[in-house]
Amino acid sequence: MTQDSPYPWREEGATPFIKIEGLSKRFGSFTAVDDVSLDIFKGELFGLLGGSGCGKTTLLRMLAGFETPTSGSIFIDGADMTHVPPYERPVNMMFQSYALFPHMSVEKNIAYGLKRDGVNRSEISDRVAEMLKMVELSEFGRRKPSQLSGGQRQRVALARALVKRPKVLLLDEPLAALDKRLREQTQFELMNIQDQLGVTFVVVTHDQEEAMTLSTRIAVMDAGRFIQIGEPAEIYENPASSFIANFIGSANLLPAKILERHGGVAVLEHSGSKRQFKVATDSTQVGDTPTLAIRPEKILIDKAPLNQCDNQLQGTVREVAYLGKISTYRVETDIGEIIEVTAPNQVRPTGVGHKIDWDDSVHLGWNADSAVLLAE
Amino acid sequence: MTGKRSRFLLTMLCFGMAFLYIPIILMMIYSFNYSKLVPVWGGFSTRWYTTLFQSEEVWAATSLSLKIAVMNATFAVMLGTLAGLALARIHRFRGRTLFTGMISAPLVMPEVITGLSLLLLFITLNQMIGWPASRGITTITIAHITFSMAYVAIIIQSRLAGTGQDLEEAALDLGAKPFRVLWDITLPQLAPGMVAGWLLSFTLSLDDLVIASFVTGPGATTLPMLIYSRIRLGLRPDINALATIIILVVTIGVLLAGWIMLRQQKQLANRQ
Incomplete structure (x- = not known):
């Protein structure tokens, strides 16, 4: 691999890890995502930024496999994923609502994905323990999600999505439900974890500050299209339009x-x-x-x-x-x-x-x- | 002014409630009447309850009604849950509108019509394929399932409509195939609704007189049918006692179903 550069997108001819080509999604007469193309590189923390209804969530759901594109294709690590069902994609998602299974303990929530893959029992318990340690919830394994605080639930959701070692982690408004202090702290935790594991993150957010802090690059979306893609500083200092100038800062x-x-x-x-x-x-x-x-x-x-x-x-x-x-x-x-x-x-x-x-x-x-x- | 209006409303409420419940309460009181004449109070006694429990006829009818109610509730929950799932989770399929209408039709259909049409169905089936050979417990159960499952379907559908698909999608995302998701995630979520549906179906079946009368055959007398036939022979105090017991059982069933549904709503509200 020649992806030693921390900024692969700056280099000509670098191989993208996620390749989105001419992707569209229409719901009846409404076009949610309109012919977008995008390259995301290995190890990136890519931000999809836009107001509500701009199509960012639909794009993320197509990456996860919950929506089938009307046209276009998605490649992840060289394999065509366009029509692969969500349970066979090397992708995991952290939901905005966290979507923790309320009838299972924290441990069982985290172990669920490994069980479905048929991983043996001792390895499951090792990997769950390792994840709990990473998100600093080792003592909370036997609790139910309803017995945790918002920040703790968020960390369980993150652990559950990471335990299968996905090639790509999708995060839908990961910090939206947290209060400001916790949000800032969690931002840095997310960045640390991403750095440790080297997983490619795609983060959807409507919060421009969050996108600026977290992302290696940001794609700003409006009405189903990308209106600017670039590094945070590039977008801030050289906005492509007055819409972006006012949307970011x-x-x-x-x-x-x-x-x-x-x-x-x-x-x-x-x-x-x-x-x-x-x-x-x-x-x-x-x-x-x-x-x-x-x-x-x-x-x-x-x-x-x-x-x-x-x-x-x-x-x-x-x-x-x-x-x-x-x-x-x-x-x-x-x-x-x-x-x-x-x-x-x-x-x-x-x-x-x-x-x-x-x-x-x-x-x-x-x-x-x-x-x-x-x-x- | 609001005080005046609220006093008026309160009075109306009291009248309404009294009209509904005083006869029932009176009946319950008179079930403890010693006198053989129903309208004459002859002192407190439980003799009619004793008479009741000694009657083989009553025992047979009760056990038949309970058997039907249990079978009905179990099958209605299975079928109704599937129908509710289809209504709430599959947004587009051929004939969806027709299906929705057909699910709720038994709720609004007059019982006589349901009963008569089912009777005709059973007779035709008997002539064509020789089944059901005779009418009785099986035919009553089938008839009860047809309307009970509609109630279950509505309960399940409303339960699912209130929740997003996040949990199911999360399970799919973690590698569970759709059937696995149904088993691991959806059904446990629905468990309270299914219990409530079971209890409701149980009481509906226990109450039914009209449909059961249509589709029953010789020898199969349910409890409501027994009561009805006895009343036609004249009022007897042991019927008061029987009715009191039924009311208690039904009330407990309905309250339990309501309590379970209320609790699950609260859980839902807590999570959001």
Whole structure:
């Protein structure tokens, strides 16, 4: 195997582990998944991200074998899986509801898949014990699922799905039912386990933060199609459209027109106020009308002028949301647009009120390479 | 105003309940009447219960009714569970609408019609294939199964409709073939519903007079048939005693079925 690279998708000609080709699923007249193709590599933790009804769950269910594709095919490790029933696929799934069998103990739940495979008794008990140890539930083997907390159930579901050593583990909203603290902790546990076992994970989630933290790569879905596939940073920093820019994090979007271009920097004009800004770009033409997207955290905010920045605006703070480590400001600017800015609260505010407060006059600034241009 | 209205409603409720239950309660009280004349109170006694237990006729009818009820409940649960499974889990198959209609038809069909049509069926079958040779315990049981299984099917279907298919899919995903999933996962989930269905079928069969009268033959007299024929000969206090016992048995059955269904609903709610 020549898959030593931690980033096989970056390499030309690398062999994909899961190959999805022209896959579609229609329910009557409704198209849930619309002609999608995707390569997932061995050992990846691949995130399928999208709002509800975007087709991500249907795609996952086709990988598991619960839905038969209307057209297209699925290969896993070189074998055609398109019409293989779920009980014969080298794939296991962790359900959003966990789907633990309520009438069986934790041990029996985990052992169920091994029993169906005819694994002998002593090996079953060894492997179940090993799994329980991995998810730190060794003392809970004889309990029923109803006697466990949400986080413990989640770990049992994970152990049950991993005990058969599947080639691919599918996770449907694995953390959705957990509270925030537990979710963060579990995210890292999942990543550790995935790293230890080297199993390929495909995770469906609607939570962009979860997708960003967990995934090696993310596919953003909308209306049954992939609208962007890439590494988290790539999607965040170079969103393919304004939909993605707003779906992953948030962005200030300004309609603009390119006036001139010198090498890697273009000068553009804001459509409303005719104010000119500089932006780093390597693909746009003079006369194009793209959208200028600037992430709130990439804009500096200060009461003093920000002369060191390539682009500057002035405005009045209309809203302040204090979130502890950061604050979000909504600034009404002199180009007639409300711009959202987030800034870390590095200085402890003394007395009442903050360093920048409601109705303060402020300067905003960002550099040419902090913003991106979006074609649509 | 709400107080006024609620007082009115309460009064109506009391009247309704009284109308329904006072006759039954009176009958139960009079089953302990010493007097031979039904409407005259002659002091407390259990003599009619003693008479009852000494009557061979009553014993024979009771044991026949119980045999039929047990067989009926068992077969109705088996068939009804399969029908309920098909209705709840197989979303598209040829003739599904027809099947759904046919499952619930016995619930709304007048008993006389069911009884008469079954009688005609048994007569025709007897002429054509020589079976059933005579009418009696077998024909009554078959007749009872036809309507009992409809109730079981409805109970099972509603039980399954309330749950997703996650558990079954999880089992499939872990390598269990569909039949194995039915055995390991679906049926244990349905166990409370099946017990409730069994109890309900048991009481339905024990209660039935009309259908049994149609499809029975010489020598096979069920308990309700016995009571009915005795009442026609005039009211006798031992019938009060018999009716009291039946009411107690049926009430316990229905309460038990209800309690089991309620408990399973709570379990379901807890899990979600």
